[in-house]
Amino acid sequence: MLRVEGICKSFDRFNALCGADLHVDSGKIVAVIGPNGAGKSTMFKVITGHWKPDGGRVLFRGEPISSLSPHQICRKGISMAFQIVNIFNRMTVFENVQAAVLSHRRQAGKIFRSASKMAVGQTMEILESVGLRERAGCIAGTLSYGDQKVLEMAIALSTRPKLLILDEPTAGMSPEETAVCTGLIRRLTAENGLTVLFCEHNIELVLSLSDEIMVMQGGKTIIQDIPEAVRQSPAVREAYLGGAP
Amino acid sequence: MSEASSSLAYRLRSLRRLETFACLAAVIVLLLLPFVLPDFYVYFAALVLVTGLFATSLNLVLGYGGMYQFHHAVFYGAGAYAFALMLTKAHAPLWLACLCAPLVSAVLGFLIGAICVRLSKLYFGMLQLSLGSLVWAIVYRWYSFTGGDNGINEIPLPNAISSTTGAYYLTAVVVVVCLFLMYRIVNSPFGKIFQAIRDNPQRSEAIGVNIRLHQLKGEVIAAFFAGIAGVLYVVVEGTVVPDMLFWTVSLEVMVMCLLGGWYTFLGPLLGAAVIVGLRTFTGAYTEHWSLILGIILMALILWLPEGVLGLIVKPANSKMELSAETGRK
Amino acid sequence: MHLAVQLTLASLSQQVLVGLAETTTLFIVSSGLSLVLGVLRIPNISHGALYMLGAFLAYSITRMLGGTAAGFFASLLLAPLAVAFISLVVERFLLSRLYERDHLMLLLFTFALALVFNDVVNIVWGAGYRSMQLPSMFQGSFSFSGLFLPRYSLFLLCVGPLVAIGLWFLINRTKIGKISRAAAVHREMVGAVGINVSWVFAAVFMIGCFLAGLGGSLVAPTQSITQGMDASIIIEAFLIVIMGGLGNVWGALLGSLIFGLTDSLGVLIWPQFSIVFPYAAVIVVLLLRPAGLLRSTW
Numbered sequence: 111m112l113r114v115e116g117i118c119k120s121f122d123r124f125n126a127l128c129g130a131d132l133h134v135d136s137g138k139i140v141a142v143i144g145p146n147g148a149g150k151s152t153m154f155k156v157i158t159g160h161w162k163p164d165g166g167r168v169l170f171r172g173e174p175i176s177s178l179s180p181h182q183i184c185r186k187g188i189s190m191a192f193q194i195v196n197i198f199n200r201m202t203v204f205e206n207v208q209a210a211v212l213s214h215r216r217q218a219g220k221i222f223r224s225a226s227k228m229a230v231g232q233t234m235e236i237l238e239s240v241g242l243r244e245r246a247g248c249i250a251g252t253l254s255y256g257d258q259k260v261l262e263m264a265i266a267l268s269t270r271p272k273l274l275i276l277d278e279p280t281a282g283m284s285p286e287e288t289a290v291c292t293g294l295i296r297r298l299t300a301e302n303g304l305t306v307l308f309c310e311h312n313i314e315l316v317l318s319l320s321d322e323i324m325v326m327q328g329g330k331t332i333i334q335d336i337p338e339a340v341r342q343s344p345a346v347r348e349a350y351l352g353g354a355p
Numbered sequence: 356m357s358e359a360s361s362s363l364a365y366r367l368r369s370l371r372r373l374e375t376f377a378c379l380a381a382v383i384v385l386l387l388l389p390f391v392l393p394d395f396y397v398y399f400a401a402l403v404l405v406t407g408l409f410a411t412s413l414n415l416v417l418g419y420g421g422m423y424q425f426h427h428a429v430f431y432g433a434g435a436y437a438f439a440l441m442l443t444k445a446h447a448p449l450w451l452a453c454l455c456a457p458l459v460s461a462v463l464g465f466l467i468g469a470i471c472v473r474l475s476k477l478y479f480g481m482l483q484l485s486l487g488s489l490v491w492a493i494v495y496r497w498y499s500f501t502g503g504d505n506g507i508n509e510i511p512l513p514n515a516i517s518s519t520t521g522a523y524y525l526t527a528v529v530v531v532v533c534l535f536l537m538y539r540i541v542n543s544p545f546g547k548i549f550q551a552i553r554d555n556p557q558r559s560e561a562i563g564v565n566i567r568l569h570q571l572k573g574e575v576i577a578a579f580f581a582g583i584a585g586v587l588y589v590v591v592e593g594t595v596v597p598d599m600l601f602w603t604v605s606l607e608v609m610v611m612c613l614l615g616g617w618y619t620f621l622g623p624l625l626g627a628a629v630i631v632g633l634r635t636f637t638g639a640y641t642e643h644w645s646l647i648l649g650i651i652l653m654a655l656i657l658w659l660p661e662g663v664l665g666l667i668v669k670p671a672n673s674k675m676e677l678s679a680e681t682g683r684k
Numbered sequence: 685m686h687l688a689v690q691l692t693l694a695s696l697s698q699q700v701l702v703g704l705a706e707t708t709t710l711f712i713v714s715s716g717l718s719l720v721l722g723v724l725r726i727p728n729i730s731h732g733a734l735y736m737l738g739a740f741l742a743y744s745i746t747r748m749l750g751g752t753a754a755g756f757f758a759s760l761l762l763a764p765l766a767v768a769f770i771s772l773v774v775e776r777f778l779l780s781r782l783y784e785r786d787h788l789m790l791l792l793f794t795f796a797l798a799l800v801f802n803d804v805v806n807i808v809w810g811a812g813y814r815s816m817q818l819p820s821m822f823q824g825s826f827s828f829s830g831l832f833l834p835r836y837s838l839f840l841l842c843v844g845p846l847v848a849i850g851l852w853f854l855i856n857r858t859k860i861g862k863i864s865r866a867a868a869v870h871r872e873m874v875g876a877v878g879i880n881v882s883w884v885f886a887a888v889f890m891i892g893c894f895l896a897g898l899g900g901s902l903v904a905p906t907q908s909i910t911q912g913m914d915a916s917i918i919i920e921a922f923l924i925v926i927m928g929g930l931g932n933v934w935g936a937l938l939g940s941l942i943f944g945l946t947d948s949l950g951v952l953i954w955p956q957f958s959i960v961f962p963y964a965a966v967i968v969v970l971l972l973r974p975a976g977l978l979r980s981t982w
Contacts, residue, residue: 209562218569222540225542225543225547265562478970482926493957606729609792660785
């Protein structure tokens, strides 16, 4: 479904990515791991079009997408939940999801129709499925951190993506929140037949959730394989434990 | 769970009913004003309405769109000049002038927007300020066409709308219609997405919104309504001067939005009433209006950044959150 | 035919020289604005009002000192210092509370300051305009090979590079310059290593406003000093700063050169609408480079 081939990206003189490869097959959950600064977030931002790569290419369903802008990539069917919470603070939870649904339905330009009765069913359905239905009327900025992360995921789901990208979905969450969130990801992917690409520092979560793991270091791909193989790979041990005594 | 959402729906419905009543009452008051008030106050009310429309049109992009619209007065002035010039130079029929003037503003909005919208937030504002000043400078220097710093006087208007009461009624009707339209726009999918862009441009892009295009549309719409306000200004005042599109006017209108509360729909109208009122009535006692305005503005920014209406709306929201919290437990 | 060509060439180069001299004040004012914008992130609308205040102060100081050349030179130093002092008070008591707010609030707040300054000028100096004479040493003009260059323009042409060198020294060679460059990028970081960022900001703001005052006192003898003289200079300074790149002092230099030259050449081509030319230049620059000519060095 998604192929990343040898993408490079540098900022000033710092090479954040130098030849990273990745492939995500339809219906799989793929995790990207690697030490801080390995280029995980940069790679995600290149895939979603926030940054243009200096070299290499990104193919989504056989089509090159690296020259498209973020909103065009979203319309191709890639959706992303960001690492830092990225929601519409001053709007209600309902409006947050509704905006995404309306945008997905290409109704963003409608000027004289009242939005209050549009896409209500679908919006409520999405909120129901992530468990935020009761909070539909709250201003999003007043939610707890965990709920904001969940809302973020709900927004990402609202555009009916084929590929969902999660950048550290449980970062900063309490253990309970993490458990809830993990269950949520598992259930949502199963229900919607999603393909998921995510990166995470919580190794247990990665091992339990993913079908395949890609390991990055210094902007390069070290290995991409099933969890068991990755666990036993000497190269990964080197990368993760190399510096440790 | 369904209980919570149905009580929310109920509350929204009762709120809507309250709103409808308030609107009707406001319209009736507006219609009756000329019967009870002396002429000067009728003129004053018309001026407040015009300025309120102008401020609300600014708030469309400033408060709802989160765009740094630093020079909105250009569109106000462009509408007024287009209207006056069509009547005096082209001798166009009144209806045509009324129709074309806001369109001229909208086209100007499109031009300035198209140049500015690609830039980042602060650049957008500063370049708009500069381009707007260019328009002002052209109007100011083009004596043969715009009358330079004398502006345009003796604009031929039919008696029915140039009398104080006539101008008032025309203004009131147009302003009410425009406010209704803008309210629809703010609550339309377009408006919701516009607010989403204000809150988080990066997120909006990631849900498939073409931010630049959306902002450009918003700019054109706001310019259009500002143009209508400009036409009404000519009707009320009977004259146009280049000072209308000087940049200080733009900032003064921003102060109105800030004073009323720019995350609320009626805030700018309230702000306009307060500022126009203060300017008119302190004018009788002191010439230090700019000192007064400056001090008010400082106080607002230091202590009341959400504006008067924002202050009222905010506690209501936190209460809502509280009830949802207890609902979950 | 030959004469006509020579004449236009002469008037052209004369126009360029005079334009360059005017560019000096533009540069001084806009580099101050750019400094404040780059380090403190304040789009300081009151910068123009400070410029005006500088002009009025220079007028009064020169008069107090008897209108001599010495008095004029003293005013060139004292008026900007007074402006800098006023700005220090404003920064300490008002602006320093607002650094966390967004640009819009800062813009409006400085607008409020501009309104207040305008009224203060009105109260102190009255609504009429003032004018002061150039000291006799600057009256008249030099002439060489058919060009007439006013002596004062020549003086301005010397002051401009001096200020530029001074700024370069300040930014690159002094401690405060280095700290403020770092503070502009990582405010918390600089605070974390134990430097009092707040005072660095105050100092930078003072320097920026000093430049506004200096610009004002330099133009004081060349034009009538009135209330409202701030309104046009601030827009020009904004334009220059956007064109050059926000917060980049060299951008301000480049921007004011382009602005001054297009403006003075525009006068030759289309006097009534000469103002169109600098704006056209800005639009062209921004269409090609949306973030300004030079990258923000901060």
